[in-house]
Structure formats: C-alpha cells, structure tokens
Amino acid sequence: MINNHFPTVFAVLVILAAQAAPVRAAEGAHIPEVPAVASPGNPAEAQAILGAKLLVCNTCHGADGVPRNVGTPIIWGLQENYLLKQLHDFQSGDRNNEVMSWMSTALTPAELSAAAASFSKKSWPARPVAAASASPPGTAAVCQICHQQNFVGGPAAPRLAGQRYEYLVEAMRRFAEGERTNSADMTNIMKAMAPAEREAMARYISGL
C-alpha cells in the first residue's frame, strides 16, 4: 500500500516544486531534481521551494494537522528538537520507514531545520476525544518522568497526549520488538512491558 503511494507523492512533490520555481521550470531545461535547491543568494526562491515541500507533508499529516490515516502521527505542535531528530533519523536510516526516509531525503539540511521549526510552532490540533479518560495505568508515573505531567512532552521526550491509539500502540510495539531502534531508553522500557500493558497505556494516552 505504501509502495502504491510512492509515485504519487513523488509526482506531487515535483509538480509543487516546479510551481514554486516557475522560472526554472519555464526554462524547460530540466525538471527540478529532488532535492530542489534554490539559486544561491535567492531567499525568496528558497522560501517558495520550502513552502511547496511542506505542502506535501500535509497530504499525509493533514492540512489541519489531523492525519486522515490513524497510523500516521500528528506532528503539529510536537517539540522542535524531537521533530528534527526524527527527520535526521529517517534520513540516516536510524528510524526505519520507507516513506519518511524518502521524504526527509528530499529536504536539504536547512530545510529539515525549517520544517521542524515550522511544525513545532503550529498548535496541537483540537479533536474530539472518544471516551472520557480512565484513571491512569500504574506505569504512567514512569513515563511522566520524561514525557511530563499529562504527557505534553518537553526537552527530554515528545508529546504523546492525544496522539492516536493506533499510532501509539504500534510505536510502542516497534520499540519493544526491536524494529524501532532510535532510542535505547524507549527500547528498554517497552521490552519490560507486556503487550496488554502497552495497549492500556496507549488507550489512556490517546484519550488525554
């Protein structure tokens, strides 16, 4: 399924980049390569290219900050240091995800920083929370050492509150089973939890 999206995303990116750089596209000399790079000393063009690239993110992460697919994380309002680390990790392969590794490779280092800054400054999207939160599972106190009170995140660890159940429980499973390896702390903590405990935590956090 992910593979089927691939050509579409690629085409959208190229088209958007072409619109952002009409001068170069009109020359007809070449279709903008990925990563599209602005001419040196042309901040306006750089800004337009960045804007076009960030629009592509919205196709999956949501134009209003709410991804249509529940397995895709909300990135609006996440901590800037966390966003930047993830983009670097996708790019280097330390975090393994086909689409995101491709997306992050389409951004220059400066654009990665700008993307992290831009999404972190947006407000966490309000959305209806299904059920009233139950009382926290016992392990919540451990998580809050890093993820903060109410799971809103901080310099040490990202916001989790309100992230969707499907994404959370899968992220936790991947740490536990060694598929996501970009945080030794998280791997150790998740390995120590039974699947049912992870599900209960994910359920609780998604309702915050």
Ligand code: HEC
């Ligand atoms: C084709 C769909 C798609 C597009 C386009 C896309 N993403 Fe993603 N993104 C995903 C999915 C799916 C994940 C979850 C990956 C995983 O499970 O490891 C993700 C994860 C992320 C994460 C990690 C969030 C977290 O909570 O750990 C960041 C940051 C991110 N994307 C930023 C971006 C940016 C910036 C762009 C645009 C340059 C972008 N994405 C474009 C699908 C997409």
Ligand code: HEC
């Ligand atoms: C020692 C600090 C620490 C503790 C304790 C901790 N975490 Fe984390 N957690 C992190 C860090 C750091 C990350 C980001 C890892 C990375 O760079 O990808 C993270 C990431 C996550 C993610 C992935 C977020 C995303 O958007 O992809 C989930 C889910 C998560 N933690 C759940 C938990 C739960 C549930 C607990 C308690 C049972 C917990 N964590 C305890 C530090 C911690």
